[in-house]
Amino acid sequence: MQTQSLWEHTLTFFPQFLATLKERVAPDATVAVVGASDGKFVLPLAAAGYRVIAIERDALVLHGGEISLPGDNHTHARGLIDRLKLEELYDKVRVVEEDFLQGDPLNISCDAIWTSCSWHYSANHHRPLAEFVDRMQRLVRPGGVFGAEFMMPVEKRHHLVEHYTSPERLRHHFIGDWDVLLTLRTNEFTERAHIGQPQDHTHRMGLLLAARTPTLSRALGKKDS
């Protein structure tokens, strides 16, 4: 890639999600990314051949603009749309500039959905975490894949907000027609200063990957009508 995401160097379980996609969905499947930001995951997914739906509420990370980086540096950041154009991936991605929790659930369906450290944002605290998860699940077709990496509580204030969750608590949302494929967690680790976090700081992260039960016709290899 010629361009880099502002989040390029933050820790991620994305390779585990990508490996699950390769096992379970078609090479040209549609993958939705909730909280797409400037495309840390959108670009590699599109470059790998997937059709991508990028859902993001923040106009700055989509269209670019002035940002402050650690060390009081101000710079112009490229947004997702410019990055897609520069990397010649724009025609593979549909950008949905919306708050995922606002209004009716999006009228979209996909073969897989991914989010990275999005639902703990304070803008989402006015709605239960279950609603965020449920809205993601509803977009996934039978046989499809759900992947989320998320912040776990570290500081006292995090324990008061259910959106800082754990693989164990999240599992309760995956009963019925969902199979949890993999959960992982880190210990506490130090992440270097990055956009939005001017100092080195401590995180703990979790991952949950799940698959939606296929319908009978899909399980038998027939196309849904």
Ligand SMILES: C[S@@+](CC[C@H](N)C(=O)[O-])C[C@H]1O[C@@H](n2cnc3c(N)ncnc32)[C@H](O)[C@@H]1O
């Ligand atoms: C921590 S950043 C993403 C960093 C991550 N490593 C990446 O590049 O995907 C999370 C993103 O989720 C977005 N986000 C959080 N809540 C959202 C919502 N309700 N609807 C749409 N986007 C949301 C934020 O605006 C932010 O750009």
